[in-house]
Amino acid sequence: MRKLTIVLAAVALALAATGCNKLKSRSQVNEGVAAFKGAQYPQAVEHFKNAVDLDPTFLSAREYLAVAYYQQYIPGARSPENDQMAEAAYDQFQKVLEQNPKDQLAIMSIASLFLNQDKWDDAKQWFEKAIAVAPNNADAYYSLGFIAWSRWFPAFGQALASLGMRQEDPGPIKDKKVKAELKEKWDPVIEDGLKDLDKTLEINPEYDDAMSYENLLIRERAYLADTKEEYDQQVKIADAWLDKAMATKKSKEEKKAKQSGGGIVTEPTK
Numbered sequence: 538m539r540k541l542t543i544v545l546a547a548v549a550l551a552l553a554a555t556g557c558n559k560l561k562s563r564s565q566v567n568e569g570v571a572a573f574k575g576a577q578y579p580q581a582v583e584h585f586k587n588a589v590d591l592d593p594t595f596l597s598a599r600e601y602l603a604v605a606y607y608q609q610y611i612p613g614a615r616s617p618e619n620d621q622m623a624e625a626a627y628d629q630f631q632k633v634l635e636q637n638p639k640d641q642l643a644i645m646s647i648a649s650l651f652l653n654q655d656k657w658d659d660a661k662q663w664f665e666k667a668i669a670v671a672p673n674n675a676d677a678y679y680s681l682g683f684i685a686w687s688r689w690f691p692a693f694g695q696a697l698a699s700l701g702m703r704q705e706d707p708g709p710i711k712d713k714k715v716k717a718e719l720k721e722k723w724d725p726v727i728e729d730g731l732k733d734l735d736k737t738l739e740i741n742p743e744y745d746d747a748m749s750y751e752n753l754l755i756r757e758r759a760y761l762a763d764t765k766e767e768y769d770q771q772v773k774i775a776d777a778w779l780d781k782a783m784a785t786k787k788s789k790e791e792k793k794a795k796q797s798g799g800g801i802v803t804e805p806t807k
Contacts, residue, residue, distance in 0.1 A: 562591035569584030573604075596636050596637060599633050603626055603630045607626040607650070627647060665677075678747075679750075682751075682754075696719055699715070745783075746782075753775075759771035759772050
């Protein structure tokens with residue numbers, strides 16, 4: 538009986554310690570959130586790390602830690618410190634996914650990290666994972682369209698430059714060999730990109746950035762047309778997308794101004 542009493546007491550102490558750690562962990566999260574809101578990201582990281590150490594099962598604390606690292610990453614900047622910040626964010630988001638493989642924040646954040654590092658294949662893979670988890674994720678579909686354009690555009694620019702053409706020069710490309718090589722390699726990429734942008738707009742008809750990239754992909758693909766008539770037709774379609782993007786953006790800005798009361802007010806008369 539004495540042994541059983543000792544064991545039960547030890548269990549009770551362990552449970553009490555666990556409960557105490559959970560409370561301390563939540564307190565650290567609250568302090569981390571306050572620091573994060575004050576843009577004190579290094580301090581926020583320390584609080585969230587403490588929270589995770591106190592309660593490794595606290596998923597929100599792990600997410601907050603990952604986001605705090607992510608917030609300090611500067612897209613496009615190339616430095617060891619910035620790369621370390623991206624790696625730290627990636628590692629923490631991966632640990633979130635170990636606890637919840639369908640966590641959309643973690644999946645989209647990892648995809649965005651790769652996107653901002655111009656790692657197109659990795660980014661594409663992760664945005665496709667995001668769509669598998671949430672089939673109506675318009676941002677993921679848009680990002681796939683953007684990736685398609687980002688992969689194709691350098692090749693397009695280099696091809697024009699090799700022919701002594703500027704991007705504002707009218708098409709189509711007259712060199713049959715160059716055009717055939719571009720079509721063989723890039724037509725499938727462009728087509729997939731347009732399908733992804735179409736899906737974006739099916740989910741969100743007011744996604745003006747998707748309209749802008751519809752314009753770009755169609756306008757640039759027009760240079761691969763076989764005839765001047767086909768080229769002109771594609772440019773006309775691209776122009777329509779550009780007009781729609783600008784009109785949609787203007788409409789959204791006007792709605793936002795009305796909701797906020799507008800940015801210009803009449804001074805009171807004296």
